[in-house]
Amino acid sequence: MPVAKGKLGNRVVTVLRDTGCNGVVIKKSLVSIDCFLDDYQTCVLADGSSVKVPIAIITIDSPYYQGEVKAWCMEQPLYDVIIGNIDGAREPYDPDISPSVSVVTRQQAKKRDNPYPKLKVPGSIKDVSLEDIEYEQQSDASLSKLRQYVAEGRNFEKTNGTKVNYILKKKLMYREFMSPKVENGKLFRQLVVPEVYRSDVMKLAHESLMAGHMATRRTVYRVLSEFYWPGVESDVKRYCQSCDICQRTVPKGKQVRAPLGKTPIIDVPFRRVAVDIVGPLVPVTDKGNRYILTLVDYATRYPEGVALPSIETERVAEALIDIFCRVGFPREMLTDMGAQFTSNLMSERLCAERPRDWDKYLGPALFAYREVPQESVLFSPFELVYGWPVRGPMTILKELWTREITDPEVRSTYEYVINLRERLESTCELVKQNLEKASRKQSRIYKKVTFKKDEGRSKGIGATTY
Ligand SMILES: [Zn+2]
Incomplete structure (x- = not known):
């Protein structure tokens, strides 16, 4: 049944769009006294009987009709207002649901007053420039050995086929890792992270919106998918063990x-x-x-x-x-x-x-x-x-930091998505x-x-x- 809420003055009424009717019917008790015309008409009802009813001019605001219209005033119609096939009436399948027409319920009004709540990702990730990373990579004491490997062009290869080497690409230091045991020998190019940025990386990998407080092993995996630093595994382990949420929800x-x-x-x-x-x-x-x-x-x-x-x-x-x-x-x-x-x-x-x-x-x-x-x-x-x-977020963080993503709009969108959440x-x-x-x-x-x-x-x- 095409029934909607409408407004008669300030009053909310139920409105039926009835294509089997050729006029407008209104419940008589809803019509204020000064709206009645001094006139009566005879209506033929669905059962064939006829009834003489007073006529009134009403102003209706509904998804099926808006404006002034002559209406038959009946004692007990099935709906407050019934809109038949009159000029300007919309088809039953095509109600006008724009907010000015559809009646705003109290709950909807509350919703409208409180705009759609944003996902909680306040606080922004550090906006790190290429120069910042380059400077830290070159001066961080914990990376001195890695700098040496880069200078010497050292390649490491284990008997099980795992290959590791360190490179400079656009002045930034990366670790290249490849193992037949990890994702079919895929080449990982991990950004070497100076100490000052490590907690940002771990935060994103463990407790950000899309990280889900995974256990240590998985968090390590996530970090290593794009980042590396000496001692990364034990750092991540410590980080996860001291996580408040994890401690309160450890599987027993x-x-x-x-x-x-x-x-x-x-x-x-x-x-x-x-x-x-x-x-x-x-x-x-x-x-x-x-x-x-x-x-x-x-x-x-x-x-x-x-x-x-x-x-x-x-x-x-x-x-x-x-x-x-x-x-x-x-x-x-x-x-x-x-x-x-x-x-x-x-x-x-x-x-x-x-x-x-x-x-x-x-x-x-x-x-x-x-x-x-x-x-x-x-x-x-x-x-x-x-x-x-x-x-995922780790890839995006790396691309943001290494300026592989340069479009400012894309950057800000991604920053919003992966921003570190506030505790x-x-x-x-x-x-x-x-x-x-x-x-x-x-x-x-x-x-x-x-x-x-x-x-x-x-x-x-x-x-x-x-
Ligand atoms: Zn956690």
Whole structure:
């Protein structure tokens, strides 16, 4: 039914656009006394009966009609206003939904007054010039050995085929690394980072929007994908160990190692997937979400996730269909410790960092998982699914610092995207309370979830072959 909200004076009314009617009908009680014309007309109703009604001139503001119009005033019409086929009436399928016409509800007004909240990435990354890096690279005491290697043109080659050498390119020092064991012998050209900039790099690699507080090994991987300095691994390890968010959300007990790695790999992506639901999460986000549906592909470890306000069968099925529309329909859906592990940890960290709007950061968190190779697979999920590495924040930081990106607009866009987030010191206490509540309330509920099959049978998602 083409029904919309409209305005009659200051009053909000329901408006029906009825193509089976050839005039305008209004509920008599809504018409103010001075609008009545001293006139009556006879209307023929749908059931064939006729009725004599008073006529009034009304001014209506609605998606189907705006302006003054003569209307039949009836005692109990089905809607406050019914707009028939009169001159200037819009078609039922083509309402004018511009804000001046559509009625602004109180909630919408609140939304309009509070503009769309930006992702929290305040504080800017250091805008480092080429000269800054060049100067620091040449004067940093911790890099003296590397400078010597460059001067001597030393090449290092191990018996396992790993090759390392140091070069100067446009006055900047890079480390070139190649190993048959790492991403099929891909050449990594890592910017050598002077001490003053190392914490910026680690911050971006570990706790930025798209870094997702990965464990030490993955954070090291992420740093090394574009950067290098002597002692980088132990620095990153220390950095991760002292991270506040990580400490508060460490996986406890035996869950630490996900058994996903032990399951046989099947080589076709999205044939077998693990599905899990986490929640209810505390607090509910501003959008009303309290669950995360996660899906992890066995072959590539590629994760998908959807925030959900509730977990009725229909809603879960819809979310799954949504995912399947992107990745295809799997042959098997399983509940799996690995998926639980991923989704648990991810949701905990999301909630710890973003108590009121974790759902907005779900995408970046998934990106973090897709970007870094998993334990058992040498390539990142992105590479396994798309066939090439996806440009991530580390690459962008390197390109910003080495001025490979020169367009100021592109620069500022990227800076916005990868900007280091500010520690949410002020919300620490709230976060702590929430986490405690969450750990009390959080329960595994996947067993209750069923996925209806066409023939009406329903099975638990757990170990369902479908
Ligand atoms: Zn962390």
